[in-house]
Amino acid sequence: MARRWMFALAGLAVLLAACSDSTVKDRFAGVVVYDDFPETAKGADRSDDFGLPAAFVLSAGFANGQAYQYLDLGEFNPYVPKMYLMVRNGAAVEGQYPIIDTLPDKEDYSPWWQVVEVEVPSDYVANDIKSAASVEKSGYDQTVKMEAVHCPVVNPDAAWISADYAALLNVFWGTGESIPNPNYGYGDDNRTVLTDADATAYDIMLTPVWHKRLRAFCFADDFAGRVPVVLDDDNATMLDLDAIEGRYDPDVFGLFPVFDSAPGDTGYAAAVVQFAAGLDSPDQPGTPADLNPDNLEPVAYVDSPIVMPFDLHRFEVTITNTSGDDNVTLGDGLANVSDGGGLMFAPGEAANDDIAALALDGDASYLQYDFAVFDPFLDTVLSSRDLPSLAVGESTTFVILGHPYFPYLGTAQWVDADDAFTGAPFVALYDDSFAPVATQTEDLTVFASNYLDDNGTIGNHPELTDTVGTITVKLLGGAQ
Numbered sequence: 001m002a003r004r005w006m007f008a009l010a011g012l013a014v015l016l017a018a019c020s021d022s023t024v025k026d027r028f029a030g031v032v033v034y035d036d037f038p039e040t041a042k043g044a045d046r047s048d049d050f051g052l053p054a055a056f057v058l059s060a061g062f063a064n065g066q067a068y069q070y071l072d073l074g075e076f077n078p079y080v081p082k083m084y085l086m087v088r089n090g091a092a093v094e095g096q097y098p099i100i101d102t103l104p105d106k107e108d109y110s111p112w113w114q115v116v117e118v119e120v121p122s123d124y125v126a127n128d129i130k131s132a133a134s135v136e137k138s139g140y141d142q143t144v145k146m147e148a149v150h151c152p153v154v155n156p157d158a159a160w161i162s163a164d165y166a167a168l169l170n171v172f173w174g175t176g177e178s179i180p181n182p183n184y185g186y187g188d189d190n191r192t193v194l195t196d197a198d199a200t201a202y203d204i205m206l207t208p209v210w211h212k213r214l215r216a217f218c219f220a221d222d223f224a225g226r227v228p229v230v231l232d233d234d235n236a237t238m239l240d241l242d243a244i245e246g247r248y249d250p251d252v253f254g255l256f257p258v259f260d261s262a263p264g265d266t267g268y269a270a271a272v273v274q275f276a277a278g279l280d281s282p283d284q285p286g287t288p289a290d291l292n293p294d295n296l297e298p299v300a301y302v303d304s305p306i307v308m309p310f311d312l313h314r315f316e317v318t319i320t321n322t323s324g325d326d327n328v329t330l331g332d333g334l335a336n337v338s339d340g341g342g343l344m345f346a347p348g349e350a351a352n353d354d355i356a357a358l359a360l361d362g363d364a365s366y367l368q369y370d371f372a373v374f375d376p377f378l379d380t381v382l383s384s385r386d387l388p389s390l391a392v393g394e395s396t397t398f399v400i401l402g403h404p405y406f407p408y409l410g411t412a413q414w415v416d417a418d419d420a421f422t423g424a425p426f427v428a429l430y431d432d433s434f435a436p437v438a439t440q441t442e443d444l445t446v447f448a449s450n451y452l453d454d455n456g457t458i459g460n461h462p463e464l465t466d467t468v469g470t471i472t473v474k475l476l477g478g479a480q
Contacts, residue, residue, distance in 0.1 A: 024138040026130035029213035032103065034155040040073045041104035043158030050165075054158040057165075060310055061247070063262040065286035065477030067312035069163045070259075071219070073152055073303035076111055076271065078238045080148045080229055083113030083209075084135050086120050095126035099135060099210045104153050111152030111218075111303050112271065114229055114237050115145040130210040147226040148239060150270045151207060151218035152303060160204045163310055164377045166405060170203040172196050173217060202308055221305040227269045244269055247304050248277040248291055250284075254373045254383060256312075258285045263306055270305035273298055282385065283399035284314055286477055313402050313436045314476040315429060319387065319411065319444075320395035323468040330422060330444075330469055332364040333387040333413030335398070336371050337406050337429070342380035344371060344412045346425050348457045351449035355412060355458075359421040359449040362414040382406035387413055390469075399476065402429040402436065409473060419448045420461050424471045436475045444469035 034042040034054075043054030058069040084099040085092060102109045119141040129135055135142075160169040172179060178193035199205050207220040228240045245260035245267055258277070261268040277285075278295030285291055321330045336342060344367065345355045354367040364386070373381050383401040390396060390413075400409065407430040412423035422444045430436055446464040 024134050025128045026134050026210075026213045028130065028215070030215075032153075032211060032214045032216040034157075037104045037153075037155070041153055042155040046159075046161075050159075050161065052159045052161075054155055055161055056154070056158055057161045058163040058307055059256075060163040060312055061257040061259055061304075061306075062284070062286050062314075063259040063306070064265070065314070066262070067256075067310040067314075068259070068262055068306045069308050069310045070304050070306045073111065073305070075300050076303040077109065078112075078241055078271075078301060079108070080110050080112045080114045080237055080239060081108055082116050082132070082144075083149060083151065084116045084118050084132060084142075086124070086126070086129070087117045088120055088122070088124070090117075090119075093120060093124065093126050097127060097130075097208045097210050097215070098151070099130065099132055100151075100153075100216075101132035101211065103211060103216070109153075112148040112150055112227070112239055114148050115226065117143040117145065119143070127210075130213045133212075145226075146229050148229050149220070149223060149226060150303075150305065151209065151220045151223065152305075153209070153216055153218045154206070156206055156217040164312075164403060164405060166377075170194065170199070172199045172203060172205045173208065174206050175208050204307070219305070221270060221307065222263060225269070227271065239271060241273075241301060244271045244273060244301070246275055246288065247272040247302065248275045248285075248288055248296065249299075250277050250279050252279050252282045254376060255279070255282070255284050258288055258291070259304075259306065260288055268306075270303055272302060272304050274300045274302045274304075281398075284383075284401055286314055311404050311434075313429070314399050315402050315409070315436075316397060316474045316476050317400055317409070318395055318397045318472045318474075319390065319413075319469060320472075321390040321392050321469050323392055323466070326464065326466055326468065327392055328464070328468055329392075329416045330390040331362045331414030331416060332389055333358065333411060333421075333423065334364060334367045334371060334384060335387055335400060335409065335411040336373075336384035337382045337400055337402050337409050339380050339382075339406045340408055340426075342371060342410075343408065343426055344410050345423065345447070345458060347447065347459070351458050355421065356449045358412060358414050359419050359447075362416070364412075364414065367412060376401075377403075387411065404430050404434040407434075411471060415446050415461075415464065415468060417446070417461070417464055419450050420446050420464060421449065422446050422468055427471065427473055429473065437473070439472070439474045441470055441472040443467040444471060 046052045046055040059072050081102050086096040181194045206217040209216050230240045248258045275296045357363045408426040446461040448461040
């Protein structure tokens, strides 16, 4: 009788196992359709300029004195929906996608998700459950964390473009599916496709998620990172807005935002307070310490995940009038950084009308107008600065931006003598390996635009043969 009772218990155990919560399974229902999503999720239509129907174009900014590329996703909803993470004995179930229950076309959507850990049994198979409804149906124990993870849902088919418009970034889905190798046939890499294992820090890795049995994707810049959440007066869960850091947008055209911190820093998160920053000078700041705290005005809470470093550098330029006994004044002028197509003048070549006007009349306005920056990274000039008049012994110091594709600093200033000007026609900010040069100094000699040699080109001034100044260029903040 006892033995029969044991067999009955064994049969009951088999029956319970067959009906256990671990038998809850969701069939795959397809993929999320992104057509009705906002551009921050499906990507903007860049058909006119890039021929791409959907693309995320990264933006440039600075943190800790270094340049980074970030994705500007605009304002976000601080009230966080839930994301379910399957765990076993507290450890993530390998291969299981996170589960969400809202999308960017819904009012309750946020790129931030409150973490809910779902403890699954030993016989649970990854991705058996693909919906929040089935999580609830399963009856598995849930642990709701007072913390959130950043995971904005994005279109996996959208292109990603670097902030200098120079590169179409590789996008990996994180599912093990391969992508075409854009460098196939170059160098030693003869594979026609790449897999997730080939992704580098300069590629985009997405995270697959489940939504109501549909597969979607998010860009989790730091899926292991967490930020605190709090309860409001109505017990609704939201980000702790008092704990997030800032993004400071200069009010000077052509300058880039500055962040409090970058990935890897304590306190970094993609959620930031956006500030309008009034600048006391047109120098590109490298850190918030370069800003006047009295000139900061909060604008909005925005989602701005920093994606990767960027080859944009700040250089400190000092020009000094060292004319001494010659006692000449260096007049108004211009400094710019160009790709070589925006050089203001070159010894041995004919002077353009702007340089002729500068040398003859000391009028720098035409030069400053014609070499102004309208769209960094698309024009031939990356950045420019008006230069002030300098008496003997005086100097001016300013910050200018450089980029490996815009490697030449040039200056031009009037000299108070007959048809005279000075300047550094092209100072190379980068070496042959595209690394920024740490520091360099050049002497400034005097040129004439109308004292022409037999070939009709700019020549050295016949009367002012001594150097009249120096230009020193120093890299700020080191290199990436």
